[in-house]
Amino acid sequence: MKKILIPTDFSTCAKSAENYAFHLAKKIKAELVFLHIIITPVDWAKLTKEQEDFFPETKKAIANAKEKLKILLNRAESEGIQARKLLVFNDGNEKIHKYVESEHIDLVVMGSHGQYGFKEHMLGSNTYSMIRRASVPIFVIKENNDKTAINKLVFATNFREETGESFRSAEALAETIGTKLQILFVNTPTYFMETNDIIVLGKAYLKKFGNYAYDINIIDAFKEERGIIQFAEKAKADGIAVITFGKSDLMQYFSPSITENLIAMTDLPVVSIRKLKK
Template sequence: MKKILIPTDFSACAKAAENYGLVLAKKTNAELVYLHIIITPVNWSKLTNDQENLFPETKKLIGKAKKELSNLVMEAEKSGVKASKILVYNYGNERIHTFIETEKIDMVVMGSHGSYGFKEHMLGTNTYSVLRRSEIPVVVVKEENEKREVQNLIFATNFKEETGASFGVIEKLAEELGAKLHVLFVNTPTYFMETNDIEAIGKSFMDEFGNYNYDINIIDAFKEERGILQFADKLKADGIAVITFGKSDLMQYFSPSITENLISMTDLPVISIRKTKK
């Protein structure tokens, strides 16, 4: 991992992502890129100094944002982490996804509010959009998160062959973080399977896609989210990783909505990885 993007609005919610992203960067020797987007009434980059004075409130916000970004970079560098900053003047349709591509970002760390409720409000519009569209891992961190180290990471899976490439991404990430990966299958009434069958497909999946031997943990629950959270509580886990399928998967196990529900129901950091195209 070379670059971690942290979109921030300098709120308490974003601060949680900033702190967690700094820990991840230290662990993986990655560079941090702090991104802040300011909504401006006009195309600010084309204004002269005199024209900027016509918008005193916007000019004040920009000055404050520049100072906040500089402080974040300074704090990261004091911790031995290389860091840079991007300030974007958005007067129309700029999106975080643009910078994921142009900056060659390997992971995004974003903050989320704590309450359970309407998903787009809870996650925040930017987090919601990035979570659903990003082709790279997205880590969502709550304001209430108390975890700073990732020692025990749960990987919740359905052992579908098409998720094998994505599992490789999670396994590599766990290696970089020095985390122990706990493989979990949640057996629900909707997709119920007998234990022997789960163990068989799990072993076949790991033989083909895994680099290490993993115990296969099975938990019965009415819903995938409930099973994951019950296991996380029992394990005292530090984070949860899931592969998010697109809406087109008829037999989907982790739809975007399930991933979002999981994020809203736990204070643990959640790593979402879209199903990787082969």
């Protein structure tokens, strides 16, 4: 892991993600890339200095953003972390996930209020858009998060063959950040399985896709999200990792993913890992 992208709108929610990213960067010796997008009424890059004066509120917002980004860079320097900034001017259609590829990002740390349809801040809609589209792991940090260490990371899985490559990605991430995954299967009434069958399925899955020995934890719950949260709380976990299948925005509107439900239901950091193709 060499580069961590931190989209920020400087809100309290974003501050939690910034703080988390600083701790993570120090642990894995990564570079931080702070991204801030300013919505401008016109194509700002094409304006002359004189024309900029016609938009005093935008000029003030830009100056304010530059100052706050400078503070973040100064903090990084004082803590011995390599960092840089990306200040983007846009008309409102900018998508954060495109910077993952253009900047060669390895993982993203974002804030979230965990409320569907939240529009006041940049992060409200973009966090959910990122976990549906980005090909790299996304750490979603809630405003009330008090976790910085990642000693226990619960990985919830259904042991399906199609998620094997994503599990390998999760295992590699866990190795990088210095934690061992706690494997969890949530047994629900809808997809009920007997314990022995779950263990047999899990052992075959982990033998094929894993590099380490794991205990298979099983919990019964009416819904996957409830089971994951109950187990994470009992285990005193520092975060939850899940595979996201990347539905379209329209599909998510009618049927939010387990990942998005978890973000809304828990204050623990949630790590979203996109389902990868073989």
